[in-house]
Amino acid sequence: MNKPLDFHQRMRLPKRPLWAVFGEKALEALIRLCGVSAIIFVLAIFFFIFREALPVLFSGRFNILEFLFGVKWYPTSAVNVRYGTWALTVGSASVTLLAMVIAVPFGLGAAIYISEFCAPKIKEPLKIVIELLAAIPSVVWGFIGLTVMSKLIVAVTGAPLGVNLLNGGVILALMSVPIIVSIGEDALKAVPDSYREAALALGTTKWQLVYRVLVPAAKNGLLAAVLLGVGRAVGETMAVLMATGHAVQIPHSLVDPIRTLTANIAAELGEAPAGSDHYRVLFLTGVLLFCITFAVNMTADFVIRGVRRK
Amino acid sequence: MPHSSKGISRLSTYLFLLAAIVFLQCGGTRKKPPAAVIQVKGSDTMVNLAQAWAEEYKRVEPAVEVEVSGGGSGVGIAALIKGTIDIANASREMKAEEAEQVRHNTGKEPVEYVAGYDALAVFVHKDNPLTEISAEELAGIFAEDGQITRWSQLGVVIPGARDDKIIRISRQSSSGTYEFFRKRILHDKDFKLGSCDMNGSKEVVELVAATRTAIGYSGMGYATAGVKMLSIAPRKGEQAVAPTVENTLNKTYILARSLQMYTLGKPQGAAAKYLAWMLSDAGQKLVEQSGYVPIPPERRSRL
Numbered sequence: 001m002n003k004p005l006d007f008h009q010r011m012r013l014p015k016r017p018l019w020a021v022f023g024e025k026a027l028e029a030l031i032r033l034c035g036v037s038a039i040i041f042v043l044a045i046f047f048f049i050f051r052e053a054l055p056v057l058f059s060g061r062f063n064i065l066e067f068l069f070g071v072k073w074y075p076t077s078a079v080n081v082r083y084g085t086w087a088l089t090v091g092s093a094s095v096t097l098l099a100m101v102i103a104v105p106f107g108l109g110a111a112i113y114i115s116e117f118c119a120p121k122i123k124e125p126l127k128i129v130i131e132l133l134a135a136i137p138s139v140v141w142g143f144i145g146l147t148v149m150s151k152l153i154v155a156v157t158g159a160p161l162g163v164n165l166l167n168g169g170v171i172l173a174l175m176s177v178p179i180i181v182s183i184g185e186d187a188l189k190a191v192p193d194s195y196r197e198a199a200l201a202l203g204t205t206k207w208q209l210v211y212r213v214l215v216p217a218a219k220n221g222l223l224a225a226v227l228l229g230v231g232r233a234v235g236e237t238m239a240v241l242m243a244t245g246h247a248v249q250i251p252h253s254l255v256d257p258i259r260t261l262t263a264n265i266a267a268e269l270g271e272a273p274a275g276s277d278h279y280r281v282l283f284l285t286g287v288l289l290f291c292i293t294f295a296v297n298m299t300a301d302f303v304i305r306g307v308r309r310k
Numbered sequence: 311m312p313h314s315s316k317g318i319s320r321l322s323t324y325l326f327l328l329a330a331i332v333f334l335q336c337g338g339t340r341k342k343p344p345a346a347v348i349q350v351k352g353s354d355t356m357v358n359l360a361q362a363w364a365e366e367y368k369r370v371e372p373a374v375e376v377e378v379s380g381g382g383s384g385v386g387i388a389a390l391i392k393g394t395i396d397i398a399n400a401s402r403e404m405k406a407e408e409a410e411q412v413r414h415n416t417g418k419e420p421v422e423y424v425a426g427y428d429a430l431a432v433f434v435h436k437d438n439p440l441t442e443i444s445a446e447e448l449a450g451i452f453a454e455d456g457q458i459t460r461w462s463q464l465g466v467v468i469p470g471a472r473d474d475k476i477i478r479i480s481r482q483s484s485s486g487t488y489e490f491f492r493k494r495i496l497h498d499k500d501f502k503l504g505s506c507d508m509n510g511s512k513e514v515v516e517l518v519a520a521t522r523t524a525i526g527y528s529g530m531g532y533a534t535a536g537v538k539m540l541s542i543a544p545r546k547g548e549q550a551v552a553p554t555v556e557n558t559l560n561k562t563y564i565l566a567r568s569l570q571m572y573t574l575g576k577p578q579g580a581a582a583k584y585l586a587w588m589l590s591d592a593g594q595k596l597v598e599q600s601g602y603v604p605i606p607p608e609r610r611s612r613l
Binding site (some may be wrong): 013072073074075076077078079080087150151154158160161162163233242244246247248249257261267268270271272273274 | 312379382384385388392393408411412471472473475477482483484489493498500501503504505506507508517520521522523524
């Protein structure tokens with residue numbers, strides 16, 4: 001073992017220049033700030049919308065139960081103002097559920113195809129085309145829903161109205177599929193090749209390899225992919241504003257028009273005078289959306305953690 | 311010719327920068343900043359008319375820039391209360407509370423100018439056999455406690471429709487058209503929920519034209535070949551009045567209304583000239599062309 005150096009010996013060693021040392025510390029601090037800023041922004045946003053919504057929560061004329069579970073939404077009524085978001089919550093939930101029922105099989109199937117069955121030559125172009133779907137702005141999707149998809153739905157199902165739950169669900173599915181495919185494919189790529197080699201050595205067919213070995217191994221990543229798709233669908237505003245018919249009602253069939261929480265806020269916030277009850281209730285709807293997304297992400301986190309423990 | 315890869319990439323970088331600079335220079339004549347910018351916002355019913363005015367005014371006064379946006383009468387008045395615009399278009403009258411908020415927030419008094427008249431028409435699909443309807447039946451269809459939900463209750467059979475349910479097409483609650491219909495037909499009672507609340511006047515007509523069993527209301531000027539306008543009778547059995555220019559001016563049509571513009575105090579400078587131009591013969595010609603009813607000649611401004 002060498003003797004530790006004394007002060008004078010340490011001072012005589014070649015050192016890095018001072019600006020390099022401080023530069024590195026400054027960069028480290030900057031990167032740390034960027035990381036922490038994400039948390040700061042989320043807290044700041046939550047604080048801001050909660051502050052705008054709070055006064056109406058404690059005013060006498062507002063009933064939180066009626067807000068959450070009332071079906072009547074009449075914010076600008078001349079005789080009887082009622083704020084009931086249940087129909088909107090059901091609208092959001094139903095269109096997201098329908099979108100996931102369509103998008104998850106297609107998305108995961110496409111991810112498995114790209115990862116396992118695809119010829120190498122068409123893999124990259126296919127991935128690029130699917131990512132192109134993600135690049136389409138949501139207002140263009142809404143326009144497609146309003147013009148093209150509505151005519152298609154009327155022709156195929158014979159429904160009287162083309163802008164409805166089905167229209168919104170299909171459009172949202174098309175918007176969520178690229179996310180599910182990208183992240184799902186990454187998750188499958190992350191499964192080590194040794195799994196595949198071991199399974200094939202044991203004599204499985206390609207399909208058995210996929211559903212017996214790969215999908216269970218990539219469970220976390222695939223679930224994360226699906227949940228990100230859900231997040232996109234719940235938060236989508238412009239596309240559902242145009243494609244769902246914007247009607248406040250609880251749907252009784254797939255071809256009934258509905259309205260989502262997001263579209264409701266987008267349509268009404270512009271006209272609500274700042275500081276009025278209507279304005280504050282719309283911010284409260286924002287808080288509600290925030291809580292729903294938070295709950296979905298928390299559930300996802302717990303499920304993934306539970307899956308990981310197994 | 312450098313053969314190291316670093317040399318080639320540096321050369322191509324310089325060439326690219328040179329090309330970029332050359333490209334940026336040939337951008338045509340540089341535009342002068344406008345002498346004045348007039349912000350106009352509000353009624354979706356009036357937005358096409360406002361656009362037409364802005365474009366025509368560019369030919370009259372090229373130095374003045376007029377920026378027009380829609381969003382609904384409520385949005386325009388809200389912006390006027392905030393003081394961010396010069397002229398608010400509204401297809402309904404400003405409410406007393408809104409005028410109070412204007413005074414309170416900006417310290418100025420809102421001034422109203424009538425820019426034209428409009429008739430709100432009730433539209434049905436062109437294959438719908440109905441030609442007239444009474445105001446009571448309309449209330450029965452659209453009001454919250456209305457009992458009319460099927461076309462058979464009106465004695466109408468829609469050809470080619472599988473389902474008999476009446477599909478109501480309405481506007482979003484920020485719309486002046488919405489509030490006007492609610493005041494005149496529903497007598498301030500609320501609309502029945504479950505109607506498709508469209509963003510603009512044009513969308514209502516387009517959706518009605520695409521839906522056989524639909525009924526909706528929108529500005530008279532938005533009629534297309536795919537829809538039919540119904541004549542409205544005050545009560546069942548009385549004479550039904552059609553939405554026409556004469557019936558709007560002589561006030562026999564129940565859904566006739568005035569199109570308003572509001573400013574903060576008396577407008578000054580460029581905005582005042584623009585307002586006077588819109589209310590003159592030149593501006594009113596555009597009102598007629600857009601499908602609305604112009605103000606009678608004796609009440610126009612002389613320019």
